[in-house]
Amino acid sequence: MxxxxxxxxxxxxxxxxxxxxxxxxxxxxxxxxxxxxxxxxxxxxxxxxxxxxxxxxxxxxxxxxxxxxxxxxVPCFEPTDGATLPLLGGAWRVRLGRGNNRVVWHETGPEPTIELALRAGGDARQLLRRGLQERALALFCNRVEEFCLRLGRPMPAVALSSARTRWGSCSLRSGIRLHWRLIHLPLPLIDYVVAHEVAHLVEMNHSPRFWSVVTSLYPEHAAARQALRKASAALPAL
Known part of the structure; x- marks a missing residue:
């Protein structure tokens, strides 16, 4: 169709x-x-x-x-000390501390923790958003590179998006853009979106040939698409 x-x-x-x-x-x-x-x-x-x-x-x-x-x-997330934030499909604890406005990721220990090291008068929400976006970009670049290797295609530029209507986009001129809020979702769902956009490097449409490329990269894309719709409805608002 x-x-x-x-x-x-x-x-x-x-x-x-x-x-x-x-x-x-x-x-x-x-x-x-x-x-x-x-x-x-x-x-x-x-x-x-x-x-x-x-x-x-x-x-x-x-x-x-x-x-x-x-x-x-749609839940509105408040980055208070001890709050729980969904990240990569898991639950991360938020801790507020003093520092020079940086985010410290503690991935070992009893539970994964995001420490917001705020300077006096710092904005916890803004710092958390910046930290999540930095983490998201690094992860997305890694996943785009992986799927491009599978296709034998050179890796395009990768950037973050805050678009209201789509999770990702692909342009042969400007590269791939992925919504930073995907960082809240499990990695398999992120990979589905990445595979979808990387497939556009081969077919810039949604033809049967395009979906054949998606299938070669992510065979369970139909189930992932449905899971993405369900999971995205509960993402926290930042």
């Missing part, structure tokens, strides 16, 4: 601006889905935009209720 990557759009529903991703494909009906990226609208290839918006408006109440429920369930 031919599927477009998706177009980011906005619409006013019940007085509120709602962002959504419009995806056109060889489907026969219009459909709505809400996941970690927000509202996704799937439509047939030749449906006119006014008809798409009319369809969205006809489901305005359902959309509003689902988005409200989703927002209410």
């Amino acid at each position: 031919t599927v477009t990557a998706g177009e980011a759009r906005d619409i006013i529903l019940e007085g509120r601006r709602v962002s959504y991703i419009l995806r056109r494909s060889a489907r026969k009906t219009l459909g709505l889905r809400i996941d970690h990226r927000g509202l996704i609208v799937g439509v047939p290839l030749r449906v006119r935009l006014p008809d798409v918006e009319s369809f969205i408006h006809s489901h305005a109440r359902w959309i509003a209720d689902k988005l409200a429920a989703r927002s209410a369930t």
